[in-house]
Amino acid sequence: MKIATWNVNSIRTRQAQVVDWLQDNQVDVLCLQETKVIDADFPRSPFAELGYHLYISGQKSYNGVAILTREVAQEVSIGFSSVLAAEEVGDLDEQKRVIAVVVEDIRIINLYVPNGSCVGSDKYDYKLTWLKLLRQYICSLLEQQPSGLCVCGDFNIALEDRDIYNPKDKDNHIMASVVERQALQDILAVGLADAFRKFTSEEGHFSWWDYRTRAFQGNRGWRIDHIYLTPELYELSTGCRIDVSPRKLTKPSDHAPVIVELSISNK
């Protein structure tokens, strides 16, 4: 079973690239972030024609998440409020950043974590509040999913120095600050492990490169797109890689897809 995550930075702009990628990479589940489109305008048919079922939660201009699955999902849940009480969630579901499905008894959670803008900004506070709620959300789902969780998406956090091309002086930098990293560590401590780092320990592997500085040409990137697995699934994972090839295309997303393979029989 193959599960992939990809921040496409507008599904309407990237539609053809995603279709091509799906044809070349026969994944069972594809989690998309930053679809940037309301549900009514999501380009469903090109993906349906490839045989995928679509589960989407979008909004105008910003954010937006979607999951494409080969098999019909056993369950679909949108937002934190599908799991947590309304008073806990507050307004944190207004931005469409969370969608989950159950496939092969595995719950696959697709996240678009807030960027946070600058350390100390209102958006940074929002990111930290959001991450605290995410921990509650994952804790609740852990209890009800004995077969395991796959928590993936654009986390907008590089957890370790080896995940950044130039990690110097990043303690107060957005996506690498000490507080953000600790917030993510607190989430992982509930029982999640990084699939990518099971197979690759060296530095120099990234999933995002800034458009503005021609960062991709020099591989000046960050690894901020992650796939985290509960212990049983982690043991069943047989590979995890970042596919940089779509980043080389004309008009690419600034992110590359990440794919994990699990040794689970496909029905």
Next chain:
DNA sequence: ATGGCAGTTCCTAACTGA
């Protein structure tokens, strides 16, 4: 040190992203 690019809408300017 600064700004660089790309996407969207309130579309030829302003915003958000990371």
